[in-house]
Amino acid sequence: MLLLKRMRGTPSSICNNRIRLTGRAARGAVVALVVAATGALPAIAEKPQCALLQGVMKEVSAVRALTPKGEVPCAIASREEIGEFLRQSVSKKLPPKKLEMEQVVYRAVGIVPDEYDYVHGVIEFYLSQIGGYYDPDTKRFVMADWIPASIQESVARHELTHALQDQSYGLDRFLDPTGDNGDQLMALASLVEGDAAAVMNDIDRMQRGQPPLAKIKSIDTGEEDKVLALTTAALPTQTPQALEAMILFPYVHGIKFVHAILRSGGYAAVDAAFKEPPRSSHEILQPGDYLSRRFKAENPTAEGLASAAPGAAPLYSDVLGEFAVRAILEGAEISKTQASKASGGWKGDRAVLFVAPDGSRSVVWKSVWQSEVDAQEFASAYRAMIRSRYGVALGEQRTQISPSKAATLVAHGREVLAQFWIPRDPAA
Numbered sequence: 311m312l313l314l315k316r317m318r319g320t321p322s323s324i325c326n327n328r329i330r331l332t333g334r335a336a337r338g339a340v341v342a343l344v345v346a347a348t349g350a351l352p353a354i355a356e357k358p359q360c361a362l363l364q365g366v367m368k369e370v371s372a373v374r375a376l377t378p379k380g381e382v383p384c385a386i387a388s389r390e391e392i393g394e395f396l397r398q399s400v401s402k403k404l405p406p407k408k409l410e411m412e413q414v415v416y417r418a419v420g421i422v423p424d425e426y427d428y429v430h431g432v433i434e435f436y437l438s439q440i441g442g443y444y445d446p447d448t449k450r451f452v453m454a455d456w457i458p459a460s461i462q463e464s465v466a467r468h469e470l471t472h473a474l475q476d477q478s479y480g481l482d483r484f485l486d487p488t489g490d491n492g493d494q495l496m497a498l499a500s501l502v503e504g505d506a507a508a509v510m511n512d513i514d515r516m517q518r519g520q521p522p523l524a525k526i527k528s529i530d531t532g533e534e535d536k537v538l539a540l541t542t543a544a545l546p547t548q549t550p551q552a553l554e555a556m557i558l559f560p561y562v563h564g565i566k567f568v569h570a571i572l573r574s575g576g577y578a579a580v581d582a583a584f585k586e587p588p589r590s591s592h593e594i595l596q597p598g599d600y601l602s603r604r605f606k607a608e609n610p611t612a613e614g615l616a617s618a619a620p621g622a623a624p625l626y627s628d629v630l631g632e633f634a635v636r637a638i639l640e641g642a643e644i645s646k647t648q649a650s651k652a653s654g655g656w657k658g659d660r661a662v663l664f665v666a667p668d669g670s671r672s673v674v675w676k677s678v679w680q681s682e683v684d685a686q687e688f689a690s691a692y693r694a695m696i697r698s699r700y701g702v703a704l705g706e707q708r709t710q711i712s713p714s715k716a717a718t719l720v721a722h723g724r725e726v727l728a729q730f731w732i733p734r735d736p737a738a
């Protein structure tokens with residue numbers, strides 16, 4: 311929904327920057343706010359840019375083959391107004407403590423470093439980088455008043471595709487941040503964003519006299535970068551690599567996924583995907599598995615993990631998913647290819663934060679793999695990541711791997727169980 315723009319720098323730097331946008335955690339938060347906001351935006355002055363919207367809606371609905379079912383009011387907002395909108399939405403719509411819990415789990419498993427301030431980082435990111443959004447609550451499109459004229463039309467094409475998606479399929483259910491499966495949320499976001507990127511791309515192709523995406527075999531990187539450049543913003547430089555990859559996922563992989571869907575049957579096939587959406591990042595990475603419906607994730611339940619933390623209560627539960635596993639493994643001394651291979655046998659997972667009556671906390675992360683060999687491959691890649699990051703050998707004996715966490719890793723059959731013991735919640 312959000313269209314973020316790099317705000318520092320000139321318009322030309324926008325195009326040169328690698329593209330980025332809301333991830334899943336991050337996204338869960340911000341999409342929630344954007345989706346949820348109840349029109350609390352302070353007075354927004356209408357500016358001439360909104361005049362271009364009528365023509366854009368015609369273009370978008372023609373390419374997307376969806377009939378608009380209502381007007382989409384347009385507004386132009388200042389940085390301060392959008393910031394206020396985001397802050398209010400976060401506090402109103404995100405489940406309490408969601409970001410804090412996510413931070414605990416992400417630090418434990420290694421998505422962000424132990425000391426990274428995820429909560430602050432995510433909120434500041436959105437506050438500082440947002441460039442425009444479609445708000446399914448008020449059904450209107452809001453463009454940041456600092457968006458350069460040269461890309462306003464592209465922003466509008468992207469966001470009005472979201473308006474059409476919302477009118478036809480109801481975006482609320484694609485953005486619900488209250489569930490316990492972030493992997494599924496990421497897959498839904500990839501469909502929603504990939505579709506908006508594809509429409510934007512197809513309009514551009516049409517105007518250049520090029521064949522539509524449905525008729526070309528592969529999207530070259532230049533084209534993809536161009537799409538991404540129009541739909542994303544630069545993350546603050548201190549954003550950890552794995553988190554950045556997860557934030558980029560719906561854009562980088564969403565367009566590839568939707569391209570595969572388009573190849574299978576044009577925008578009618580994309581409509582079918584909205585009716586029966588992808589359920590995991592695995593299906594986004596392997597569109598063939600989505601189209602054939604042959605992939606069924608085996609995500610453990612939170613109850614199923616309780617025996618690892620006897621007497622403790624589950625406080626928070628999430629599915630990390632194949633792509634998050636890949637992102638965790640990448641970097642250090644593990645190549646992208648190795649990380650992709652070691653995460654490729656993913657069949658399901660769940661990470662649960664448990665709190666014992668005495669306040670001690672642990673994160674239990676069980677993953678299920680397609681075969682015993684896949685489980686072993688992941689376990690050894692994960693150990694290699696821990697070794698390269700912390701200089702410690704991770705095994706079945708509880709070991710202090712960093713000043714703030716101890717861990718174990720046990721591979722058994724098709725399952726790998728990792729457990730992390732972390733300090734008490736200082737606020738509890």
Ligand SMILES: [Zn+2]
Pocket residue numbers: 311312313468472502503506
């Ligand atoms: Zn979007």
